[in-house]
């Protein structure tokens with residue numbers, strides 16, 4: 001009897017559809033002979049849909065997406081400066097709304113420098129770490145506001161909200177991950193300035209650390225962490241950090257490991273109450289959309305994360321191995337579809 | 348008749364005193380034959396003073412420091428994890444208190460890759476930009492708090508405060524600086540997430556841009572900006588950004604331009620209502636303190652910024668030229684004092 005996984009597919013805008021097409025190619029191929037079948041439902045969401053209907057993500061969309069076992073997302077966002085999108089915040093209204101409503105409290109972002117990948121560092125060493133970024137709190141909660149908007153007396157505030165509940169669950173996840181890896185965990189924050197938010201993170205990491213005596217725990221201010229990401233990235237194993245610092249560090253980490261075209265991510269609800277969502281870290285890149293110039297590798301590695309999350313460890317490993325082999329053999333430029341087909345062929 | 352400049356000198360903790368000694372060597376030498384005399388007052392502030400007296404920065408300290416024309420600061424902060432400093436936040440109580448009380452709304456941080464300096468990038472290109480970091484607002488205001496501290500129901504908040512008054516004055520400074528440089532200004536923020544804080548920055552940059560039609564204006568999300576800092580740093584001329592993003596970007600920029608041992612900064616009150624303060628971007632590095640291992644170049648380049656701020660452009664240029672010549676000729680390891688003396692000799 002075959003297992004059926006209901007998968008919501010949101011190709012999105014810009015290069016999203018192109019890279020998702022390749023990711024699906026790989027997913028179909030790697031599960032072709034297994035007893036798992038993916039029952040896919042496609043959702044047309046993003047800037048294009050907004051321009052057509054005025055909707056970003058309706059309650060019906062949300063309910064339909066939430067009825068799946070997992071979500072695969074390409075990228076969302078229209079052309080920067082498009083006047084018709086001036087008041088549409090597709091990122092907040094779609095991407096962040098999904099992460100928050102589906103309680104994706106672990107934003108998992110592995111960073112690995114694959115053999116053959118070339119980053120900007122002259123002497124990178126071995127890079128292989130995972131950023132566990134909190135996904136439902138911090139400065140991302142949208143608890144901001146402004147008065148006297150547009151006047152010389154405007155005051156605009158943003159509040160970062162951090163709860164023991166929210167911090168503890170993601171910190172526990174990070175420690176458990178560190179146990180399965182090289183047993184090193186680095187908390188990144190800015191405790192000397194953000195004293196209250198910093199203190200709750202520090203306290204909870206210290207508390208959970210006591211339950212994991214074999215995990216070596218380290219702390220870095222976010223500014224210092226960026227220095228180490230370029231001067232000594234191999235020092236990192238698991239980084240746990242808040243939503244905003246995680247956003248910044250993972251783009252930098254993506255660049256350092258050969259470019260954001262290779263960086264995959266999972267927005268995970270470890271409790272299984274809601275479907276988890278897998279997406280490349282990169283954006284919709286409207287400037288190169290439809291030209292078959294985008295690298296689908298990040299989307300394909302997101303498939304590996306998806307498979308792993310679903311307990312399909314062998315299939316996940318096959319995808320990662322195919323990507324590694326492809327990267328190691330890269331020479332000239334290839335189209336999006338060529339890269340996808342080459343990786344599929346190596347499965 | 349000679350001009351007298353009253354200078355407050357705060358060597359601070361760790362490597363602070365060592366690097367400040369070299370900075371003073373250079374300052375004394377470069378002004379020896381000029382008609383400017385520096386009348387220095389030394390302040391023993393920092394972790395050591397706190398441990399001795401329990402005071403971080405008293406009202407008397409503040410008044411005495413404010414009575415000067417300018418301030419030279421080394422670095423402050425004790426050994427991380429020192430239990431006696433557990434509840435002392437020297438950074439907030441001293442460094443940030445000075446910046447806020449003396450209304451240092453421009454935190455000026457030049458980033459230049461000097462010939463002979465080696466950063467971690469294999470192909471850095473020409474790097475020469477200035478970060479104009481806002482210094483008195485944003486998430487640094489200390490408007491945070493927590494309830495149910497230490498319990499599973501703790502909620503810890505931090506509020507970023509951004510005012511039209513505060514944003515406009517630093518944005519104007521940045522545009523004027525861009526006019527004197529390569530006429531390119533990049534606003535860095537995270538407008539798609541921090542919508543209210545982002546909107547006030549965006550609006551004011553757009554407004555001031557209209558008065559500077561010859562300055563090319565660009566916008567980057569902070570996460571994307573970190574990518575460009577390692578993949579294409581030569582694209583930047585003037586970056587204007589908030590207090591926290593500026594903190595993060597300038598440490599990364601320091602690393603990219605050959606290490607934080609070369610990065611100087613000015614905490615400037617352009618109105619002249621309060622003395623401006625010059626300091627290396629690096630911290631007190633207690634682990635190497637007293638060993639003559641620290642590079643005093645950042646402190647010496649802070650002297651160049653100080654001289655420039657005081658209108659002593661020729662002296663400032665001599666210091667920069669001496670540093671450039673020294674860096675270009677660097678070979679093996681030298682002590683802190685050897686580097687200071689070598690730069691002094693090149694004046």
Ligand SMILES: CC(C)[C@H](C(=O)O)[C@@H](O)C(=O)O
Nearest residue numbers: 091092095247281539540570
């Ligand atoms: C598009 C944006 C809202 C998003 C974020 O800030 O989380 C993106 O940068 C990311 O990292 O996934």
Ligand SMILES: CC(C)[C@H](C(=O)O)[C@@H](O)C(=O)O
Nearest residue numbers: 192193223438439442594628
């Ligand atoms: C020490 C700390 C408070 C300070 C800051 O965050 O501003 C430092 O990192 C800096 O950049 O000068």
